[in-house]
Amino acid sequence: MSSLLDAPLAGQRRALRWGMVCAGGAAMAAIGLLSAAGWFLVGACVAGMTGPLAVAGFNYLLPSAAIRAAAIARTAGRYGERMLGHRAALFALADLRAHLFAHMAQDALNGRDPGRSGAMAARFGRDVDLLEDAAIRRVARVGGWMAGAAGLVMVAMLGWRAGLTMALGMAAMRLTARSLAARLPGLQAQVAQAHAAAQADYADMAGPAADITVYDLAPQLAAVLEGSVRAQAQAERMLARIEGSITASQTMLAGLILALIAVNAQASAAMLALGLLAAMAALEIWAGLAAHDARAPQLRQAEARLRAIEAAQKPVPVPVSPHPILHIAGQDFGPRARVLLSGPSGIGKTRLLETLVGLRGDAPQALRVDGVDPRILGLANLRGTFAVMAQDAPLIAGSLADNLALARPGIEQAAMERALWVACAQDIAPLDQWLGGDGARLSGGQRRRIALARALLAGRPWLLLDEPSEGLDRATEALLRQRLRQWLDQTGTGLVLVSHRPTMAQLAAETVNL
Numbered sequence: 001m002s003s004l005l006d007a008p009l010a011g012q013r014r015a016l017r018w019g020m021v022c023a024g025g026a027a028m029a030a031i032g033l034l035s036a037a038g039w040f041l042v043g044a045c046v047a048g049m050t051g052p053l054a055v056a057g058f059n060y061l062l063p064s065a066a067i068r069a070a071a072i073a074r075t076a077g078r079y080g081e082r083m084l085g086h087r088a089a090l091f092a093l094a095d096l097r098a099h100l101f102a103h104m105a106q107d108a109l110n111g112r113d114p115g116r117s118g119a120m121a122a123r124f125g126r127d128v129d130l131l132e133d134a135a136i137r138r139v140a141r142v143g144g145w146m147a148g149a150a151g152l153v154m155v156a157m158l159g160w161r162a163g164l165t166m167a168l169g170m171a172a173m174r175l176t177a178r179s180l181a182a183r184l185p186g187l188q189a190q191v192a193q194a195h196a197a198a199q200a201d202y203a204d205m206a207g208p209a210a211d212i213t214v215y216d217l218a219p220q221l222a223a224v225l226e227g228s229v230r231a232q233a234q235a236e237r238m239l240a241r242i243e244g245s246i247t248a249s250q251t252m253l254a255g256l257i258l259a260l261i262a263v264n265a266q267a268s269a270a271m272l273a274l275g276l277l278a279a280m281a282a283l284e285i286w287a288g289l290a291a292h293d294a295r296a297p298q299l300r301q302a303e304a305r306l307r308a309i310e311a312a313q314k315p316v317p318v319p320v321s322p323h324p325i326l327h328i329a330g331q332d333f334g335p336r337a338r339v340l341l342s343g344p345s346g347i348g349k350t351r352l353l354e355t356l357v358g359l360r361g362d363a364p365q366a367l368r369v370d371g372v373d374p375r376i377l378g379l380a381n382l383r384g385t386f387a388v389m390a391q392d393a394p395l396i397a398g399s400l401a402d403n404l405a406l407a408r409p410g411i412e413q414a415a416m417e418r419a420l421w422v423a424c425a426q427d428i429a430p431l432d433q434w435l436g437g438d439g440a441r442l443s444g445g446q447r448r449r450i451a452l453a454r455a456l457l458a459g460r461p462w463l464l465l466d467e468p469s470e471g472l473d474r475a476t477e478a479l480l481r482q483r484l485r486q487w488l489d490q491t492g493t494g495l496v497l498v499s500h501r502p503t504m505a506q507l508a509a510e511t512v513n514l
């Protein structure tokens with residue numbers, strides 16, 4: 001069982017305990033049902049063969065009631081086991097997912113490259129699902145052990161030889177399952193890797209869905225995707241063979257154990273039927289423990305990957321002054337400075353801007369924030385210094401107010417309306433208007449102006465703008481420049497601007513040529 005689940009499951013102890021009680025009760029009821037049914041059928045048969053007096057004296061009411069009670073108890077126990085086990089797992093995994101995702105997000109913000117987003121999402125989802133399955137099996141495992149113990153007691157009533165046969169057979173089933181499961185880790189790792197690769201390929205190809213449809217590229221992309229899907233299918237086929245051999249071994253061993261019990265039993269026909277059917281029910285539930293053995297290597301691999309996420313180093317806080325001085329490519333700029341990053345398209349202006357705020361670390365220029373390289377400070381230490389309007393202007397699925405409220409907590413409506421006015425976005429939509437996923441209902445220019453208003457609301461000492469007027473007509477661009485100049489004068493905010501538009505370049509007083 002994964003230790004990662006210990007803390008999340010701590011709050012679900014009551015549900016777990018009652019789920020285990022239900023699992024144990026269901027196992028006992030299943031054994032009681034078959035054993036009572038076997039005794040009843042054989043006893044009735046023997047009574048019928050003995051004669052009319054034996055039939056008249058045969059009490060069929062109590063066995064019938066016992067069978068009906070056991071059937072009802074088994075159904076209720078299984079229902080309780082599944083309901084409570086899944087409830088505990090779902091609530092615990094909800095907490096664990098949020099906990100691990102927070103670490104993943106923090107790692108990404110601190111500059112740790114998570115790799116392909118599709119592969120990361122597929123691997124994370126698969127690993128957490130394995131932990132969820134382990135949490136559910138924690139409840140079911142109690143039923144397996146109780147069934148084994150109860151079956152052993154019932155078979156022991158047939159004589160010590162039968163009981164010893166049952167005990168040795170149960171041990172053989174466990175050892176066989178574990179020895180076969182030892183071959184699984186490599187195959188399970190291959191399946192996980194192939195699955196993540198296929199999911200990542202699909203995510204990459206499904207992103208530009210509109211272009212794929214317009215240019216009729218779906219058949220070609222499907223052919224490319226077929227390779228990764230075939231690799232996944234082959235790995236899953238090999239894994240299924242080993243898992244099937246585990247299941248088959250358990251079934252064959254159970255049949256052999258029942259035959260040996262029948263040979264070594266010393267009891268009447270009715271008692272023999274009772275013991276054999278009790279053993280059959282117990283071994284069926286006992287064989288379910290083999291699934292735990294098969295899952296154990298995969299669970300350990302998943303836990304190791306998730307532990308690596310949880311154990312990532314947190315950034316050490318580095319104090320940055322309220323009004324820091326920026327050093328950009330050999331030039332120093334004090335608070336309130338207005339700087340234009342100039343150069344031909346593709347020279348690396350956006351890369352410099354994103355490196356300056358800690359979103360990446362590959363700009364070749366010398367950069368300093370209060371004398372410290374931003375690559376060392378990281379995004380966590382630079383959040384309070386920079387407000388950024390990125391070139392792609394991302395928005396969340398929510399209302400206009402929801403998107404603006406990301407800038408800082410507690411923003412009042414009046415401040416939102418003021419920022420929208422400065423960004424020439426006051427007529428785009430009401431504050432409570434739903435914008436759709438990534439602003440799907442807006443044009444590119446509208447998304448940029450909303451992102452600009454959000455950056456203005458952040459209230460940071462430096463404002464970083466990447467092509468803020470892209471997609472705007474000349475009149476709107478001129479008005480935006482005028483209002484931004486007024487806002488910068490009133491707030492004393494520093495500006496680092498990337499723009500190829502001469503109108504917006506007039507906002508800057510100094511230029512860094514790249």
